[in-house]
């Protein structure tokens with residue numbers, strides 16, 4: 227582990243263009259559960275609740291079962307050492323951009339200035355009738371589903387299963403993946419595509435792929451050059467300390 231930290235710090239220092247791809251695991255220590263694995267959302271809730279067809283069929287049910295709790299957790303979440311470490315890497319001039327599958331806004335709160343929200347953002351709700359946008363923090367959830375002044379139902383500006391990835395996010399992410407020389411893959415199970423394709427594009431373009439995750443993923447041992455096993459916050463703290471020492 228210590229060896230891998232030293233290796234990662236040296237690789238990052240030598241790289242010209244570093245991009246991070248993050249997933250739910252980086253926000254676990256901020257109190258937001260992951261989707262898969264132990265304590266994951268899909269242990270308790272059918273993943274169909276994240277499908278756009280389910281939302282269109284019964285928005286009140288999806289608000290009650292999934293979105294309401296997301297709002298409660300995200301409203302109070304603060305960046306942890308994993309997010310802060312990536313912000314420090316940007317301040318050190320090492321990290322160019324973060325591609326995140328997360329919708330919680332914690333990378334921006336930590337200080338990263340170029341964050342591609344691959345699966346949209348939970349910061350805003352949009353009226354399904356008049357398209358007016360309302361900040362999620364200001365939405366009253368005492369009545370479900372919450373509605374706009376025009377009575378239209380509000381939906382989060384996130385990408386549900388069955389919806390397209392925002393074009394700009396997809397195109398920029400592909401370009402960044404194809405042009406980086408290191409991709410740091412932090413806290414993602416790497417099973418949801420096209421996000422999980424980004425490390426493959428990076429690898430194909432001869433980048434080094436470094437994973438940070440307590441568990442192995444489908445990328446481990448094939449697409450990724452090495453896996454640093456551990457929590458995002460702990461590993462990022464060690465890498466930053468090593469970079470500052472060297």
Ligand code: OAD
Nearest residue numbers: 249250251254260261262327413414415416418441457458
């Ligand atoms: P997952 O929940 O699938 O995976 C979380 C990953 O984080 C797992 O590989 C864990 O081992 C790892 N992990 C857990 N705790 C960690 C910690 N403290 N530090 C670092 N890693 C940790 O989350 P995603 O890969 O982000 O999409 O899931 C991808 C997409 O599936 C989500 O964006 C969402 C979901 O369905 C949509 O809703 C469209």
